[in-house]
Amino acid sequence: METLDFAPATRAVAAVVTGIGEDQLGNPTPCPGLTVADLLDHLGGLALAFTWAATKQTPEGGTEAAFDGSRLSPTWRAEIPAALDELAVAWTDPAAYAGMTMAGPVEMPGEVAALVALDEVVVHGWDLARATGLPYDPDEAAVLACLGFASSFDVPPDAGAGPFGPPVPVPDSAPALDRLAGATGRDPAWRP
Numbered sequence: 001m002e003t004l005d006f007a008p009a010t011r012a013v014a015a016v017v018t019g020i021g022e023d024q025l026g027n028p029t030p031c032p033g034l035t036v037a038d039l040l041d042h043l044g045g046l047a048l049a050f051t052w053a054a055t056k057q058t059p060e061g062g063t064e065a066a067f068d069g070s071r072l073s074p075t076w077r078a079e080i081p082a083a084l085d086e087l088a089v090a091w092t093d094p095a096a097y098a099g100m101t102m103a104g105p106v107e108m109p110g111e112v113a114a115l116v117a118l119d120e121v122v123v124h125g126w127d128l129a130r131a132t133g134l135p136y137d138p139d140e141a142a143v144l145a146c147l148g149f150a151s152s153f154d155v156p157p158d159a160g161a162g163p164f165g166p167p168v169p170v171p172d173s174a175p176a177l178d179r180l181a182g183a184t185g186r187d188p189a190w191r192p
Helices: 007-019 036-055 076-090 110-132 140-150 176-183
Strands: 100-103 106-109
Touching: 007 036, 007 076, 007 110, 007 140, 036 076, 036 100, 036 110, 076 110, 100 110, 106 110, 110 140, 110 176, 140 176
Parallel strands: none
Antiparallel strands: 100 106
């Protein structure tokens, strides 16, 4: 598999992260029951987990990409963008895509882990931007890669959720980011 360029997507998400005000940490997000702080905690954790997945490292005690805003470090505005930068660098190595790897408790092929990681970054960047009213313009190539990945799951109509929650119908003529939001169970029109 050809390597994915995470850097434009991670930079776009880092710009959102650094723009979030302390007074916005309790804002609701498109993810039911989760606050901005909860998603920031998750984003930082998943950046580390998928960096380790790329480098085929298994840290002592494993990894956890929880949703617990109470765990945010006082320096989260610096730490999360730095973790996103490390994630982008880790996935530039073609060896990251070879063989099997672990992302948290889940074993998967490296090339699948890359798509999962990119999808998590791009979609949660959208979640955070929507929840805070900040601008978000992720790289179109990353959005299209994520849309292809998210759309690849064949969820029978009676099955309900699929891997991301129930898909939200979005017209094929809608922008790719809106279609990605819908494919991952989000309403593109969501506002706090």
